[in-house]
Amino acid sequence: MRKKRRKKGPGTSGEKVKKMAGLKFQAQRAAFSVAADAVLKYVNKNDDRTKALLKVVDLTESFAKDRFKPESYEAARKMIQDPENKWMQYLNRLFDEVSPNVLKTTALNLGFDAMLYGTKVMHEAREKYQCNVPWLILMDPTSACNLHCTGCWAAEYGNKLNLTFDELDSIVTQGKELGIYFYMFTGGEPLVRKADLIKLCEKHNECAFHSYTNGTLVDQKFCDDMKRVGNLSLSISLEGFEDTNDFRRGNGVFDKVIAAMDLLHENGLIFGNSVCYTSKNMDAVTSDEFFDLLIEHGSRFAWYFHLMPVGMKASPELMPTKEQREYIYHRIREVRGFEGGKEIFVMDFQNDGEYVGGCIAGGRNYCHINPKGDVEPCVFIHYSGANIREKSLLECLKQPLFMAYRDGQPFNENMLRPCPMLENPELLQKMVHESGAHSTDVEEVEPVEHLCGKCVEYAKEWQGTADKLWAAHPHEQKGYTNYKKK
Numbered sequence: 282m283r284k285k286r287r288k289k290g291p292g293t294s295g296e297k298v299k300k301m302a303g304l305k306f307q308a309q310r311a312a313f314s315v316a317a318d319a320v321l322k323y324v325n326k327n328d329d330r331t332k333a334l335l336k337v338v339d340l341t342e343s344f345a346k347d348r349f350k351p352e353s354y355e356a357a358r359k360m361i362q363d364p365e366n367k368w369m370q371y372l373n374r375l376f377d378e379v380s381p382n383v384l385k386t387t388a389l390n391l392g393f394d395a396m397l398y399g400t401k402v403m404h405e406a407r408e409k410y411q412c413n414v415p416w417l418i419l420m421d422p423t424s425a426c427n428l429h430c431t432g433c434w435a436a437e438y439g440n441k442l443n444l445t446f447d448e449l450d451s452i453v454t455q456g457k458e459l460g461i462y463f464y465m466f467t468g469g470e471p472l473v474r475k476a477d478l479i480k481l482c483e484k485h486n487e488c489a490f491h492s493y494t495n496g497t498l499v500d501q502k503f504c505d506d507m508k509r510v511g512n513l514s515l516s517i518s519l520e521g522f523e524d525t526n527d528f529r530r531g532n533g534v535f536d537k538v539i540a541a542m543d544l545l546h547e548n549g550l551i552f553g554n555s556v557c558y559t560s561k562n563m564d565a566v567t568s569d570e571f572f573d574l575l576i577e578h579g580s581r582f583a584w585y586f587h588l589m590p591v592g593m594k595a596s597p598e599l600m601p602t603k604e605q606r607e608y609i610y611h612r613i614r615e616v617r618g619f620e621g622g623k624e625i626f627v628m629d630f631q632n633d634g635e636y637v638g639g640c641i642a643g644g645r646n647y648c649h650i651n652p653k654g655d656v657e658p659c660v661f662i663h664y665s666g667a668n669i670r671e672k673s674l675l676e677c678l679k680q681p682l683f684m685a686y687r688d689g690q691p692f693n694e695n696m697l698r699p700c701p702m703l704e705n706p707e708l709l710q711k712m713v714h715e716s717g718a719h720s721t722d723v724e725e726v727e728p729v730e731h732l733c734g735k736c737v738e739y740a741k742e743w744q745g746t747a748d749k750l751w752a753a754h755p756h757e758q759k760g761y762t763n764y765k766k767k
Contacts, residue, residue: 320334375581390512415678416646422449422474424443471494495538496517515551515552516552517542525565572625585628643659645763658686665682
């Protein structure tokens, strides 16, 4: 009599594979941890620090293999061995000033978990599920905010909406299964939910977390918590010097922001600034004095965001002119140049599309979850066809609007015209209508025609300048683009 084959329990094979992958992950992570310890051990010994950093590059190359071009690794080695190099001086200042626990945790969670291991799993998930899977998720713990800034898309939300801790926890748990180890918070003012953010950092201690904040709620207790968990960094909003900043954010906010930056710096924490550039503050936020101010008070980076005319009560007159946008295109590249400029990393969300392959929204590299659970393609695109309270994260990533993004990316071959709203407004309208997505604006429904209508003339004006710049500075997209195979 033939012996019957014993049936495996449901999921047994999958669980075994998952366990093996987990063990491999832990072993590789441990190797990076040893390398990080070697760097930190010699934090005040530059010669030994150099050797340790070179070992980190070797380890990265062995794990990532051809994910980065060979010349990238060689450029890193060359920089590390040049003590006069601007970016080596930047790194040495970071090592000298930042808490060892924060440095190590950031290196492991952001460097290894998110950028190396997580990216590999994310790529596999994209192929398996045939949809966009983001590298990071931006989510709003709350709509509550203690400020009401002119032109802020969140200012209209009020204090009525929140994602519960369990919902935030579930999003991160589901995300890790897809290879997502980096999470950002906005709002509202995320630090209204300080306790829950720290709790989330503690529970998911292999993830990197980053919060945008107005900075006015930073205190010593919160700094102590940040230093203890090590996996939370901040971007503090600053719109220029006192006059220009307080014009949008309210009297006295500038002084509170500077005090918060000083406190974070004194506590050895990693933070930078979020800068929304407008027609009114352009000169201020691009001046040498402004960058010097950020560096003086401990800022490590600055994200520059083009003002978006989102919402029925938006102020389109604050959008930069084409001349102003062309100026900041050149200015940001000057500031962060390999030589000269300033010892601070700056990135222009709208003008740096050439380095990330255009629009990164719709789950291509990131997506946004608002405080009522709507999963939106972008923090500035308030339309959705799926809610995290009703569907799994994967189901939300496969919603028709996100699939339309996937089918359409890149939205323009000129990466200086990346956005389906700001520079290609006809495309967003088409995607919203064809996907059946609805407005997720909680204050007042904004028809997509109204939103995009504010961008039509702007797009026409910018096109000529963008095409001129693109022709003068051709860029060949290299590496993994996250585009759908066509």
